[in-house]
Amino acid sequence: MFFVDTLEYEGLGNRSYLAGGTDAAVVVDPPRDIDQVIAAAARRGVRIAFVAETHVHNDYVTGGLELARVTGARYLVPAGAHVSFSRTPVVDGDTVSVDEGVTLRAIATPGHTPHHTSYVLTEDGRDVAAFTGGSLLIGTVGRPDLVEPRLTGELARAQHASAHRLADELEDEVAVLPTHGFGSFCSSSQAEGDATTIGKERSANLALTLDVDAFVAQTLAGLDDVPAYYAHMGPANAAGPAPVDLTPPERADAEEIASRLAAGEWVVDLRSRTAFARGHVAGSFNFEGEGKLATYLAWLIPWGKPVTLLADTPGQIADAQRELARVGIDRPAAAATGDPAGWVRSGERLASFPRARFADLADVRERGDDVVVLDVRRDSERADGRIDGSVHIPVHELRGRIGEVPDGVVWVHCAGGMRAAIAASLLDAAGRAVVAVDDGFDAAAEAGLPLAGPDGTD
Numbered sequence: 126m127f128f129v130d131t132l133e134y135e136g137l138g139n140r141s142y143l144a145g146g147t148d149a150a151v152v153v154d155p156p157r158d159i160d161q162v163i164a165a166a167a168r169r170g171v172r173i174a175f176v177a178e179t180h181v182h183n184d185y186v187t188g189g190l191e192l193a194r195v196t197g198a199r200y201l202v203p204a205g206a207h208v209s210f211s212r213t214p215v216v217d218g219d220t221v222s223v224d225e226g227v228t229l230r231a232i233a234t235p236g237h238t239p240h241h242t243s244y245v246l247t248e249d250g251r252d253v254a255a256f257t258g259g260s261l262l263i264g265t266v267g268r269p270d271l272v273e274p275r276l277t278g279e280l281a282r283a284q285h286a287s288a289h290r291l292a293d294e295l296e297d298e299v300a301v302l303p304t305h306g307f308g309s310f311c312s313s314s315q316a317e318g319d320a321t322t323i324g325k326e327r328s329a330n331l332a333l334t335l336d337v338d339a340f341v342a343q344t345l346a347g348l349d350d351v352p353a354y355y356a357h358m359g360p361a362n363a364a365g366p367a368p369v370d371l372t373p374p375e376r377a378d379a380e381e382i383a384s385r386l387a388a389g390e391w392v393v394d395l396r397s398r399t400a401f402a403r404g405h406v407a408g409s410f411n412f413e414g415e416g417k418l419a420t421y422l423a424w425l426i427p428w429g430k431p432v433t434l435l436a437d438t439p440g441q442i443a444d445a446q447r448e449l450a451r452v453g454i455d456r457p458a459a460a461a462t463g464d465p466a467g468w469v470r471s472g473e474r475l476a477s478f479p480r481a482r483f484a485d486l487a488d489v490r491e492r493g494d495d496v497v498v499l500d501v502r503r504d505s506e507r508a509d510g511r512i513d514g515s516v517h518i519p520v521h522e523l524r525g526r527i528g529e530v531p532d533g534v535v536w537v538h539c540a541g542g543m544r545a546a547i548a549a550s551l552l553d554a555a556g557r558a559v560v561a562v563d564d565g566f567d568a569a570a571e572a573g574l575p576l577a578g579p580d581g582t583d
């Protein structure tokens with residue numbers, strides 16, 4: 126009897142899979158921190174016989190090479206991927222026997238990358254699941270613009286063909302198990318839902334319901350910003366990532382925190398945005414540990430800049446360290462936990478700034494107070510509606526564009542509060558007076574704030 130276990134990594138919006146039979150299994154697209162994968166196999170009582178990559182990943186550092194080394198598994202990598210390490214190259218149609226009656230078949234599905242390969246799990250000759258990586262996702266496909274701008278149109282057409290090949294070769298009941306699409310920026314559009322099958326995708330996925338020209342036009346029009354750190358992930362994966370070190374970082378006291386700030390290093394506070402606004406080390410930045418920590422911290426930080434982590438507990442530091450290692454931020458320079466009052470030197474005070482709702486913003490504007498409204502959402506979000514008269518700088522561009530923010534008290538908002546908190550901490554560290562709007566954007570209209578619509582009209 127076959128099994129498939131899903132290993133979910135919510136922060137990056139990705140999944141890995143452990144699948145096999147009674148004695149042996151394959152791991153598909155493993156994360157950098159392989160200890161969790163090994164533990165999952167131990168719980169199943171199976172040997173990891175194969176590790177399979179669907180492609181050279183652009184959004185996270187793989188643990189595949191190290192997992193294969195540690196377990197002795199064969200490392201399956203698409204033959205077209207240019208890598209610098211020994212592996213078992215896989216081409217279209219290749220099959221391997223995972224366990225008695227359980228096989229894995231490779232299907233070339235270019236589009237997300239030129240060499241992308243999906244794998245079909247078969248039990249006793251019957252296809253039961255397709256590991257589709259960044260090809261066919263839930264209601265969408267993987268974006269085709271992460272390899273080379275000149276290839277984007279060609280890869281979008283390849284995505285359409287690959288989706289149709291999967292739909293043509295597999296039966297309706299076959300489970301579709303993608304790596305991306307659960308909040309990942311590798312998805313070409315927002316994926317909806319938690320599970321799907323070939324049959325469901327056949328009737329709902331635009332790659333399978335639109336003709337190729339319409340699909341390509343819609344896909345290219347909907348592509349959003351690419352996180353800056355993606356530029357470092359592909360080369361790291363092609364070179365062969367080093368083993369990850371998750372031992373606790375050096376403990377930092379108030380003097381060291383101050384020294385690292387003075388040296389221009391990043392000090393990142395992982396606490397909730399509520400706690401950060403109430404009191405924090407001046408000059409530190411707020412990236413909540415609960416949320417898309419790795420995505421936004423890796424996106425904004427100058428690559429290679431040392432980072433010191435602050436949190437309530439050592440467990441929060443450990444969780445953050447694990448998540449950051451997945452995107453190549455391998456070792457925090459130092460860390461501190463406990464009472465924030467202990468993070469500042471004697472005689473110094475914690476900094477703070479106010480939080481508010483959109484209703485509060487409506488009140489101050491109605492009183493005629495001179496305030497700056499800063500929208501830090503992405504371009505695509507703002508295109509769907511914005512507060513009239515607001516300034517727009519996406520959060521991932523703000524650090525380099527703070528000088529463009531007009532004078533005055535800055536009321537900063539996003540769609541829900543998390544990115545506004547990041548932006549507020551950047552502005553606060555730069556010496557600006559800031560109010561963090563911690564509210565859903567729908568509340569702006571409910572508060573009576575004048576909105577401009579998608580066409581720019583009121």
